[in-house]
Amino acid sequence: MTTPAQRSRLWPAALAGVIAVGSGLAIGELVATMVSPDAAPFVAVGSAVVDRTPTLVREWVITTFGTSDKLALFVGMGVVIALLAAECGVAERRRPPAGVMIVVLFGVLGVGAALDRPTAVWTYAIPSAAAAVVALIVLRVLVGMLRGSSVSGEAEGVTRRFVLTAGGIIALAVVAGGVGRRMLADTTRTVADRLAVRLPAPRSASKPIPAGVEVADATSFVTSNSDFYRIDTALRLPSLTTADWELRIHGMVDRELRVRWTDLLSMDLIERYVTLTCVSNEVGGDLIGNARWLGVPMKTLLDRVGVHAGADMLLSTSSDGWTCGTPVSVVADGRDAMLAIGMNGVALPVEHGYPVRQVVPGLYGYVSATKWVVDWELTRFADATAYWTDRGWSAIGPIKLASRIDRPRSSASFAPGDVVVAGTAWSQHVGVREVQVRIDDGPWRTADVATEYSRDTWRQWHYTWAATPGKHTVTCRAIDADGRAQIETPSSPIPNGATGLDMRRFTVE
Ligand SMILES: Nc1nc2c(c(=O)[nH]1)N[C@H]1C(S)=C(S)[C@@H](COP(=O)(O)O)O[C@H]1N2
Ligand SMILES: [Mo]
Numbered sequence: 001m002t003t004p005a006q007r008s009r010l011w012p013a014a015l016a017g018v019i020a021v022g023s024g025l026a027i028g029e030l031v032a033t034m035v036s037p038d039a040a041p042f043v044a045v046g047s048a049v050v051d052r053t054p055t056l057v058r059e060w061v062i063t064t065f066g067t068s069d070k071l072a073l074f075v076g077m078g079v080v081i082a083l084l085a086a087e088c089g090v091a092e093r094r095r096p097p098a099g100v101m102i103v104v105l106f107g108v109l110g111v112g113a114a115l116d117r118p119t120a121v122w123t124y125a126i127p128s129a130a131a132a133v134v135a136l137i138v139l140r141v142l143v144g145m146l147r148g149s150s151v152s153g154e155a156e157g158v159t160r161r162f163v164l165t166a167g168g169i170i171a172l173a174v175v176a177g178g179v180g181r182r183m184l185a186d187t188t189r190t191v192a193d194r195l196a197v198r199l200p201a202p203r204s205a206s207k208p209i210p211a212g213v214e215v216a217d218a219t220s221f222v223t224s225n226s227d228f229y230r231i232d233t234a235l236r237l238p239s240l241t242t243a244d245w246e247l248r249i250h251g252m253v254d255r256e257l258r259v260r261w262t263d264l265l266s267m268d269l270i271e272r273y274v275t276l277t278c279v280s281n282e283v284g285g286d287l288i289g290n291a292r293w294l295g296v297p298m299k300t301l302l303d304r305v306g307v308h309a310g311a312d313m314l315l316s317t318s319s320d321g322w323t324c325g326t327p328v329s330v331v332a333d334g335r336d337a338m339l340a341i342g343m344n345g346v347a348l349p350v351e352h353g354y355p356v357r358q359v360v361p362g363l364y365g366y367v368s369a370t371k372w373v374v375d376w377e378l379t380r381f382a383d384a385t386a387y388w389t390d391r392g393w394s395a396i397g398p399i400k401l402a403s404r405i406d407r408p409r410s411s412a413s414f415a416p417g418d419v420v421v422a423g424t425a426w427s428q429h430v431g432v433r434e435v436q437v438r439i440d441d442g443p444w445r446t447a448d449v450a451t452e453y454s455r456d457t458w459r460q461w462h463y464t465w466a467a468t469p470g471k472h473t474v475t476c477r478a479i480d481a482d483g484r485a486q487i488e489t490p491s492s493p494i495p496n497g498a499t500g501l502d503m504r505r506f507t508v509e
Contacts, residue, residue: 009146010090012162016142017089017099018082019166021106023173024135025081028110029180032127034236037184037191038117039124041110041131046073048113092143099139107132138169186239193241194354197347199294202271206292209273212451215462218406218422221453222273223289225344230351231278231287231365233387238319238372242355247301247339251315251377254306261355264341267296272336272361275428275458277399279364279388280493284404284502288426290457293359294342298331301339307332307378315384316358317375323386324370325395326360328378335361335429336456339373361456362429364497367397394496401427401486403435403461403478404502413507416469421447422462423476423502431455431481437463438475447476455481467508475503 025042032040038047050073084102092099110128117124145162214221242261249257271294278287302314307328314326331337337360341348348354353371360368366388377384381395389395403425408414425432431452436444447463465474477486490500 010093012146013089013093013143014086015089015166016139016146017085017087017092019142019169019173020135020139021081021085021088021103023138023169023176024103024106024131024133026173026177026180027134028127028131029184030176031130031180033180033183033187035123035126036119037188038119039114039127040180040184041114041128042074042077044114044117044124044128045110046077048116049073049077051116088139089143092139093146096143099143100136103132103135103139106135142166142169183236183239187237190239190241190350190354193243194347194350197242197355199342199345199347200265200269202294203268204270206271206273207454209453210451213453213460215407215420215422215450215460217420218460218462219424221290221457221460222344223291225291225346225349225352228289228291228343228352229278229287231280232351232371233322234320234372237350239350240319240355240372240374245355245374247356247374247376249301249305249376249378251379252308252311253378254308257301257305259301264296264339264356267300269294269296269341270336270338271342272338273453273457274336274359274361275426275456276359276365276369277402277426277428279366279393279397279497281402281498282493283402283490283498283500284504285498288458291344292342293338293340294345295338295340295356295359298337298339298358298360299334301376302328302332302378305378311378311380313379313381313384315377315379315386316370316373317377318370318372319374320372322370324358324367325381325384325386325389326358326363326368327381327396330360330363330368337361337368362399364397364399366393367395392495397496399426399428400497400499401425401430401432401478401480401484402498402502403432403476403486405474405476405504407462408506410504413509414467416467416508419465419467419508420462421465421474421476422460424458424460425449425476425478426458427478427480428456428458432459432478433481433483434479435459435461435463436477436479437465438477439465440472444477467506469508471505471507473503473505475501477501 028041088099088102107128111125114124114128145158148158245261247259273292275290281287312328314328314331317323340357340359343352356373357371358369358373405423407422425435435447435449437447438444447461450460452459479485487499488501
């Protein structure tokens with residue numbers, strides 16, 4: 001039997017359990033901001049409960065609690081979790097590691113619930129896992145202190161330490177949870193705003209994709225939004241809305257201008273396929289994608305502000321402070337440089353710059369493709385630098401002619417006979433004229449190039465190789481529309497893009 005004295009010692013243990021689980025949940029909220037609002041442990045478990053509640057019960061809840069049914073659910077969950085958490089502390093105090101086991105069970109439930117969300121990817125497991133780890137540590141520390149008090153007998157000092165530690169943890173948890181909630185609310189607002197966007201039709205549509213631009217079993221000509229590579233310095237995605245968004249244009253201009261979302265929608269929009277490439281792309285790498293972008297020509301806005309003759313740089317800044325310098329001459333030379341609002345028929349995905357980003361055919365992303373763009377300053381290359389140029393990359397970054405082998409996949413092994421080797425080549429805004437293939441140290445042979453969509457997009461190619469048994473290398477190189485061949489000397493991406501030829505090894509048996 002438990003004596004009253006023992007029972008009174010269990011209250012601090014129960015409190016320790018509640019603090020431990022509470023701080024775990026708070027950290028879970030904070031971590032979820034980096035993954036997805038749907039992955040926050042409390043929300044994930046709540047959603048799982050709702051999904052599994054029998055319709056009858058759900059109807060009863062809704063009729064009983066009316067529109068506050070969600071609040072009722074969360075309060076109910078809160079009470080249940082608090083009781084279990086208290087039990088956790090008591091169990092850990094009496095029979096360690098019983099409390100730890102309960103926390104682990106909580107963690108597993110949270111991870112399971114998060115992974116069960118319709119939008120889930122494996123990273124959804126992280127917030128609940130982090131929550132469980134934090135809860136475990138806090139539980140061990142606090143209950144450890146209580147145990148210390150009963151062993152050493154110097155109860156008073158230990159109590160003071162327990163109260164201080166517990167208080168400190170509660171304060172940290174409140175801050176973490178508060179910040180997490182706030183950020184999740186922002187994200188949710190942005191996601192809702194994006195879903196409500198109706199893109200206008202372009203004044204000038206992209207031309208249809210002709211047959212023959214794509215080689216079977218190679219890379220698709222259009223990269224889907226979910227497969228599109230993502231490169232940026234944002235630890236947390238900026239959460240803008242169309243109502244918040246404003247582009248301020250200033251510097252060496254005749255008249256400053258502030259552009260709102262509705263202004264953009266009222267201008268003449270163009271829609272174009274443009275292939276973006278990252279300067280960090282290694283030879284054979286996949287930091288490249290081709291999408292159909294909808295937007296306002298950047299030149300339209302430059303014309304409105306009246307750019308001074310001496311201004312040669314458009315310095316753009318994103319809402320999270322990233323900067324990029326683009327030559328004014330390039331933006332204004334008639335190419336389809338645009339302030340994009342649409343990607344493959346939908347509003348820009350948040351990670352690709354929602355609500356507005358730049359797309360400039362022919363330049364690497366670090367000098368052209370500012371996402372979440374909110375500021376344009378007309379200035380001079382002599383006077384300004386940008387994020388990556390401050391870190392050793394070139395101020396001027398035209399995309400280099402390159403080619404890549406996509407088929408067969410590197411790991412493939414195949415029987416002797418005809419094998420189709422295929423891939424893609426790019427030289428945005430110049431165009432690709434020819435691709436050549438070399439087997440081992442043999443002569444360069446001309447590959448069949450697929451139909452060119454435009455000089456701003458990549459171009460596919462294929463070559464039929466009469467493969468003989470043994471180990472072989474296959475190398476490709478491209479020649480651009482001006483007749484220049486790809487640079488064969490290997491060089492690293494820094495400072496202005498990799499050079500060298502893509503070579504793959506295959507075993508034929
Ligand atoms: N705000 C912001 N925009 C940015 C960057 C960034 O770090 N922050 N990175 C640039 C780089 S280096 C590239 S290659 C492209 C990539 O665009 P994507 O992520 O849509 O593929 O975005 C560019 N725009
Ligand atoms: Mo990049």
